[in-house]
Amino acid sequence: MGFEPTRACAQTLSKRSEWTTIRLLQMVFIISGKRYNLVMENILLTDEWGKSYEKVIFPGKAEDEKILYATREAPMMLMIRLVGFSVVDAVTVLVGSLMIANMGKTLGFTYGGMVVIILLIGAVVMFGGLWWIAQVYKKTVFIITSRRLTKFIHTTPWTRYQMSLGLDKVVDSGAYSKGYIQAIFRLGTFVARSSAGNIKNFKIENIHYAEDLHNWMNKLMFIFNKDVKELDNFRPFVAKPMGKRD
Missing domain, CATH: 2.30.29 (PH-domain like)
Incomplete structure (x- = not known):
């Protein structure tokens, strides 16, 4: 029976220690958050x-x-450049595909694979060009x-x-x-x-x-x-x- 008060005190101290630890962690998170917000x-x-x-x-x-x-x-200048580049790229791919198709029909060779390659190259150039223009504009x-x-x-x-x-x-x-x-x-x-x-x-x-x-x-x-x-x-x-x- 004599050990009951000591055990109760120990439990109280343990709870206070846990509460103090939680508060310290909360303060660390708050301070860390403020420092993070101050990063330029x-x-x-x-x-x-x-x-x-x-x-x-x-x-x-x-x-x-x-x-x-x-x-x-102004943002519309970016849009003008993006649209202009897309139109030029699409027209170039279309003209190139038609030329290959006409040559294939005239000379009698299979041109389907070449047209697919032109379309793939056109798609890569388009997406790469759009990314390029957007990055240059932003920076x-x-x-x-x-x-x-x-x-x-x-x-x-x-x-x-x-x-x-x-x-x-x-x-x-x-x-x-x-x-x-x-x-x-x-x-x-x-x-x-x-x-x-x-x-x-x-x-x-x-x-x-x-x-x-x-x-x-x-x-x-x-x-x-x-x-x-x-x-x-x-x-x-x-x-x-x-x-x-x-």
């Missing part, structure tokens, strides 16, 4: 940029450099930060070149539309004119709200020339209609 993603590889670009970085970004605007070409990004304008132009899914223009080198900016495609889809071209001799103009082509971006850029340059420290509170540009930019 490469802006060239993701579509989740965040409202203020707080989720992404780009190659060469400085720690105190703030992303104020980032964009790709080509234009960025404006609190220090510079920069753009990553991918010529292939694996190779690119980067061009940057410091805010201190920007003389003025402008916006205009050119060609039937921009007119039909209401797109525009933003251009920042440079005082640097090796860079004449910095262009962002085929985007929505190019004129609004130009006006926002003028405000950015005014703040930059007035007091660089105020850029920490400068609002990023939101490519939406007026009244829907909050």
